Amino acid sequence: MFLFKLMSYLQGYLLILVTGSAPEKFVNMSAGRGIYLWDITRVSDSAVVMKVHLRAVKPLRHIARRTSCRFRIKRRVGFPFYLAWLKQRKSLALGAVFFVGALYFLSSFVWFIEVRGNDRLGVNEVLQAAAEAGLSRGTPKWRVDPGRVEANIGEKLPLVSWTGVYIKGAKATIEVAERTVPGEEDRRPANIIAKKSGLIKEILVLNGHPVVKEGDTVSQGQVLVAGAIPPPEEPLPPGGVKKPGEKPKPVQPARLVHASAIARARVWYEGYGESAVIETGRRLSGRSETRVSMKFYGKEIILAGSQNIPYELYEANTLVKRVPEWRNLNIPVELITVKYYELVDYKEDHGRAGARGIAWERALADAGSKMPPGARIQEQWMEDVSTGPEENVVRVKAVIETVEDIGEEEIINP
Amino acid sequence: MAWHDYKKKIKRQFSEFLEIPGDVMLDLPKIVLFGNIKIFIENHRGIIEYTTEKVRVNVMEDEVAITGENLLLRNVLPDELCVEGKIKSISFL
Structure with a gap:
């Protein structure tokens, strides 16, 4: 059916009004001569409307004469008529062609x-x-x-x-x-100092003179590897004893280098956390209500949502949308969306052990936040902070031990 | 007329004997009805009357009358016809 309609549209068809005493005869004769008619509808006692293909109209004239009917074209539908209409509007057709052409032409450039x-x-x-x-x-x-x-x-x-x-x-x-190009090597003399306090676990010196050993406790800012390499001590001549009165050799100045080393140390981080055994407070119940209103000259008109807020306790989140000001035009309309979140009071008894667990989590998070991102946790333990008498709050201290590179370059000022 | 009836009788007997469908051998109309909205008549001999309430179609010797509301002839071909609308009754006159 769709195909038929499409073909009819492409070929063009007419809506004709046939009047006469016997339009049935007209239809019969047309069908007999192979003229296809469709959608035949009676509109009044003596008139019938039907559709016929454009190319079949000419023979209809003879049929109309022989059946003593008259027909009048009511409407022309289809592509051929559209084409004829377009022919009268050459500039429009030209414009359309020009548009397509321009689009094609312009699309052949890099923009x-x-x-x-x-x-x-x-x-x-x-x-x-x-x-x-x-x-x-x-x-x-x-x-x-x-x-x-x-x-x-x-x-x-x-x-x-x-x-x-x-x-x-x-x-x-x-x-x-x-390409990744290796950067310019820094050749200025520098020390490696401790970024933070810790216990040196291992130290790998690439360049420079180590000042600390493994197992040493270092404090922040302490030099770990010196950029100044002292001259090698000259061994005494074999069997020789330092003769008194001999001229001391001139002291060679220390060689200054850009020290580089990997100094891994054990570092401790402490965090504190507390939690109430019986916890009371307010929290979101999960229910929410949205109210959309429009403000017009200070008057607020509610568009959606209820007039009064259905919650006793709530938290409101307001979003105001207004038309941006332009020149001195100020449109006094605002769209206000308020989202109300219900709050409920709650009271929760964690118990001593549960509260301790929560405090431990918090203390760990607190300690963790002080750690650099790349540090590897070696060990972690908890210490209770006792505050004398039994109270509603459990206080806990968390200690995290990590191993990390604490070395930091420090340029030696000449 | 007697000769005509005799010929018809022979034809029917022949088609019954050979089990050939009647619409082929006897030139009978084939009417297909789709619910009450559409009727399809094959092998018709022309339209006698057409109004929105009534359509009469010539088929061989008989006449098929369709009554209904808002009837329209969807298409008309030399031996095929389709009527659409709200069909109330079909009768042979």
Whole structure:
């Protein structure tokens, strides 16, 4: 049926009004001569409306004469008529063609260039290198050679290890992968000092003169590895005893280096947490209500939601939306959305052990928040903080022991 | 007329003997009714009357009368006919 309708539309059909004493005869004769009629409807005693294909209209004239009927075209439907209508409006048709043509023409240019994957490299540098190879905004797509652009970017920017240039629609994407270049080595003389206090577990000296040993307790700011390497002590000549009166050798100055070392130490972090045995307070019940209202010249009109808040205790979250001011125009309308969250009083008895567990969790979290992100926890334990008489609160101290690199560079001032 | 009846009788007997469907051999109309909204008549011989309440169709020697409301002829082909609307009755006159 859909196919039939589509074909009818493409071929064009007419809605004709047949009047006469016997339109049935007209229909019969048309059908007999192979003229297809459809949707025949009687509109009055002497008139019938029907649909007929455009090409079958001419023979209908003879049929009408022979059956003494008259027919009048009521409506023309279909593509051929649309085409005829369009012929009278040449400028419109031309405009449509021009529009499509312009769209096609303009879409054959590169209008947008996106640079992706650049981290240290500026977008402008990449774009400039691309422009030198013929890819810039407004370039026709057929003139862009992605291979050449890729080669040029790779040549001009030594930081780029790989480039990909894709053109999709009116947008060109330049994807670059940057090389990791080793940074300039810092050669200024420096010490390694302790970032924080701890117990040295292991120390690996890469450069410099170690001052502390494994097992030493160090405090914050203490030098672990010195950047100044003292000259080697000269051994005494074999069997020789230092003769009195001999001239002491000139003291060679210490060699200054940029010390580097890995100094792993055990570090302790303490955290404190407490929890009430019987806890009372207010918390969200999970129920909420939204009220949307409109404010107009100080008057508030509720659009949705109930007028009075159904909760005794609640927490409100207000969101006001207003039309942005422009010049001196100020539209006095505000849309206010208030979300009410119900609160309920609660009283919970954790018991001594439960409260202790909660306090322990809190203390651990407190201690954990002081730890650097990369530290490895070695051990953790809990210490009760007793405050004398039994009370409603359980206080707990958590200690976390970690092993981490506590070394920090410190430039030696000359 | 007698000759005509005799010929018809022979034809019917022949078709019954060979088990050929009647609409092929005897040129009978084939009427298909879809609920009360659509009726399909094959092998018709033309429309006699058409109004929104009544459609009469010539089939061989008989006449099929369809009554209903808002009837319309969905399509008309030389030997095929489709009537749509609210059908109330079909009768052979």
